[in-house]
Amino acid sequence: MKNIFFKPLLALNFFIAAFSVHAQYKSVEEVSGKEVGEKVKSFSAIDADGNTFNLKTALKDGPVVLLFYRGQWCPVCNRHISQLQEQLDKIEAKGAKVIAVSPEKQENLQKTKSKTGAEFTLLYDEDYKICEDFDVAFVPKEQMIEAYNNRLGADLENAHSDNSQRIPVPATYIIDQKGKVVWRHFDRDYKERASAEEIMEALNRI
DSSP states (O other), rough: HHHHHHHHHHHHHHHHHHHHHTTSSSOOOTOOOTTTBBOOOEEEETTTSSOOEEEHHHHHHHOEEEEEOOOOOHHHHHHHHHHHHHHHHHTTTTTTTEEEEEEEEEHHHHHHHHHHHHOSEEEGGGGGGGHTTTTOOOOOOOOHHHHHHTTTOOOHHHHHHEEEEEEEOEEEEEEOOSSBBEEEEEOSSOOOOOHHHHHHHHHTTT
C-alpha cells in the first residue's frame, strides 16, 4: 500500500519545492529598477575574457553606461548590443565606458561577443548580485521560460549560476563618477531599449 502512494507523493513534493523556489523571487511586474538619484554599490565581476572588472575603479576614468541583457540566445539583446557597438566610438568620446551585464556564465558571454562584435565589457553576474542590487531580476512566466529554453536554446537552468531561471529587465543606466544614477531607461517590454542617441544626449547633460 505504501508503494502505491509513494510516487505521487514524491511528485507532489517536487512540485511544491519548485513552486516555493519561484515564489521567493519577483515577477516582472514586481521589479521597478534602481531610480535616478540613487547610489550604486561598487561591485566586481568577471568579464568575457576572464578579467575582473571593478565599478569603483572604472568610475575614476569617467561615467559608466551600464546595461542589462538577457543572454546570447536573445535576438533583441544581440541587435541592441550590435547597435551600441556601431556607436561605441561616439559614446566613448564623451568619456563614458559601456558595460553590459548578464546572468549568463563566461562561456556564453563569449557567444554574445561573437554574435554582436561587441568590443566593450561583457560581465557575468554570478548569483544575480548586480541584477538584484538594481532590482531588475525576475522570473518569467512558465510559458515564456518554455519558449526561451525550447525555441531559442536559452538553457536557463544550466547557463546561469542557479536554477531559478531568472532574467533581467533589459534596463540601461548611466552612473556618474560619484557612483550615483543620473539617467535610466527602464521598460518591462523587452523590445524597448535605450538607443545610442538617447544615451549620448544623457551624457551631454552630466
